[in-house]
Amino acid sequence: MPSRSGTRRKASRRAILKSALAGIATLAAPPVLGQAKAHVIVIGGGFAGATCARRLKAADGTIAVTLVEPNARFTACPFSNAVIAGLRPIEAQYFGYDGVKQAGVDIAGQIVVAIEAEARQVHFADGARLDYQRLVLAPGIDIRFDALPGYDQTAAEIMPHAWKAGAQTLLLRRQLEAMADGGVVVLSAPANPFRCPPGPYERASLIAYYLKTKKPRSKLILLDAKDTFSKQRLFEAAWKTLYPGLIEWVPLSGGGRVIEIDAKTRTLVTEFGSHLADVANVIPPQRAGAVAIAAGVADQTGWCPIDPHTFESKLVPNIHVIGDAAIAGAMPKSAFAANAQAKVCADMIASLIRGEDPREVKLINTCYSLVAPDYGISVAGVYAPRDGLLTEIKEAGGVSPLEAPAAQREAEATYAQAWFQTITREVFG
């Protein structure tokens, strides 16, 4: 089963990280060739990292840029909820790195296992090392398999999280397909912060769409560790009209927080009781990707504090953190935000390498969610650094209107598709 080998690989990666870290203190300084031109290493070829690598080359062609990414093919999370609902083939989520290569970026198909910040050097899994002038960390998230009792990698093969797209997405899809009409689907959503704040609610909506059209006697329970969520009023209004009686949302105050998982019986235990599921999708707590922890750029929250102008780590100099791994103030952990941050970060690094002062920055986020294939809603925000954090500009931003004609919902569903096509072309095309 492909998903099993995937999780094994991750487990061994973590083990390597640990041993590499333990070894750092005793390693003798290795001989490395001096580099005449500036070299920037970007770790992670997702929405943040691939964007940043390309933009660096565009901003200053004299900078040598290496993108480190172990997978030859990227699987995008946005629109993976549509895959789960059977509305889209997984192949539409796959992207290669040819475009990034053609932009002049060197690609290292490797995993970074350790970072020596003082020597400005990264260590690869195969023992090779590479010097950098500046390092960009864009590893995305890791699932915290230590945070929810009973929810480990084995449990995730029975009750998928599907919060990293790929084998987990397909597993959840297969389980929904195999479920009998009249079954109970249970989703659980974590407390903030986590990747894609509206994601669990979009997923509940699209699974409900699948159930309504294919298995109408079924039901969906959404257990939540929060009392409020992104675009809540819009989602709830749409659920009422589109899926009456199908989705039951249980907030924190109603006993929605999941405190334990029993994978053998597919049970989710909350503070108030337990829920037996026919199909269970556990979206567990998360943290910055392991390499960020290894680099020492994550704080006790598991996420990485950064300077909001340059995205340079507040903990380790010359390392920048972008995308989901970063604490980006009011900006949500989204692909749109990751891409916007990456472009600004690249511009700033190019400026810093030239010895210039960082410029003023302004960032945007727009997240579309599909409540049904032809029903889109959005949240948008504009952000600028203030008091050391990326802060939302009050006059701007907000969600789609609560009252809107069907044509506007349809337009937003179309824009959602267009956004995905545009951004993936910019990042990988």
Add this chain to the structure above:
Amino acid sequence: MTRPWSYRGISHGMIVVALLAVPIQAAAQPSSAAACSGCHAPVNDGPVPGLIGRPAGEIVTAMAAFRAGERTATVMDRIAKGYSDEEINAIAQWYAAQGQPAGNP
């Protein structure tokens, strides 16, 4: 250092001079416009209009209308409110200086 686009931008107006006090390399977008291309593709073939090569005045007028709530919008009304006149001008000048949009007759 060659930075043709910023020179071209400067020739378009004083506001740009003020905003581009710090030089940027050729082909680089102003950072305030970095997020636009997340939705506005270089190729003008989708439901979201392309901005490359569009006359600066057109972008400025559209943004002003979005900001004032005078133009039908899905998200641009919400986004435009986050930008000052100066920022909008700089973004518009940059896009206008990028030549002909692909796929736009």
